[in-house]
Amino acid sequence: GNSVTQMEGPVTLSEEAFLTINCTYTATGYPSLFWYVQYPGEGLQLLLKATKADDKGSNKGFEATYRKETTSFHLEKGSVQVSDSAVYFCALYSGGGADGLTFGKGTHLIIQP
Amino acid sequence: GAVVSQHPSRVICKSGTSVKIECRSLDFQATTMFWYRQFPKQSLMLMATSNEGSKATYEQGVEKDKFLINHASLTLSTLTVTSAHPEDSSFYICSARVRTTLPDTQYFGPGTRLTVL
Numbered sequence: 001g002n003s004v005t006q007m008e009g010p011v012t013l014s015e016e017a018f019l020t021i022n023c024t025y026t027a028t029g030y031p032s033l034f035w036y037v038q039y040p041g042e043g044l045q046l047l048l049k050a051t052k053a054d055d056k057g058s059n060k061g062f063e064a065t066y067r068k069e070t071t072s073f074h075l076e077k078g079s080v081q082v083s084d085s086a087v088y089f090c091a092l093y094s095g096g097g098a099d100g101l102t103f104g105k106g107t108h109l110i111i112q113p
Numbered sequence: 114g115a116v117v118s119q120h121p122s123r124v125i126c127k128s129g130t131s132v133k134i135e136c137r138s139l140d141f142q143a144t145t146m147f148w149y150r151q152f153p154k155q156s157l158m159l160m161a162t163s164n165e166g167s168k169a170t171y172e173q174g175v176e177k178d179k180f181l182i183n184h185a186s187l188t189l190s191t192l193t194v195t196s197a198h199p200e201d202s203s204f205y206i207c208s209a210r211v212r213t214t215l216p217d218t219q220y221f222g223p224g225t226r227l228t229v230l
Contacts, residue, residue, distance in 0.1 A: 004156070032217040043117065043206070044221035051217075089157070093217035100147050100159035101219060
């Protein structure tokens with residue numbers, strides 16, 4: 001079956017530091033890959049997505065590249081801000097009989113001023 | 114962007130009672146809605162998929178008689194936890210999808226924290 005593994009948190013960084021949150025997946029076929037962000041008290045919001053190998057999703061300074069050869073979709077940002085503090089979820093959608101999203105456990109990111 | 118609301122945001126109930134959680138798409142019609150459950154420090158687990166006007170499809174291991182799902186309209190789905198027990202305490206999240214050429218696009222509600230005493 002499908003699965004997503006992402007690094008455990010919390011991850012604590014100083015403002016303006018470089019961020020990497022690792023995500024690897026197992027799936028049948030060619031899934032679409034996503035990063036969702038959940039700010040305190042809010043619902044999950046789509047941060048970025050990629051639908052095929054070598055695609056790069058980007059939004060709000062965050063980037064992730066769909067690497068089929070390593071089955072990875074690592075999230076990166078060059079300079080984080082306090083406002084980036086949130087929980088980040090890596091997820092995949094493979095369609096077919098599995099109609100929902102498969103999520104990783106989430107990584108709590110804490111940015112200190 | 115598309116907005117999905119959930120009500121209530123928090124609920125505390127006694128063991129043996131039933132609790133209904135509503136999920137509404139506020140500015141679009143959702144042909145499909147999903148219900149997820151999230152345990153502390155765990156990922157979101159898909160419980161069931163509901164299409165408007167038809168019976169929900171439950172994931173393996175999810176008791177359909179315990180978690181009743183109704184998707185009566187294109188903007189409303191409800192999850193009723195029947196005869197709740199403390200082990201049903203969890204964070205329940207719904208999402209909604211429009212019938213588009215992008216079947217992977219889902220919009221999430223803010224979640225409902227259920228505590229069963």
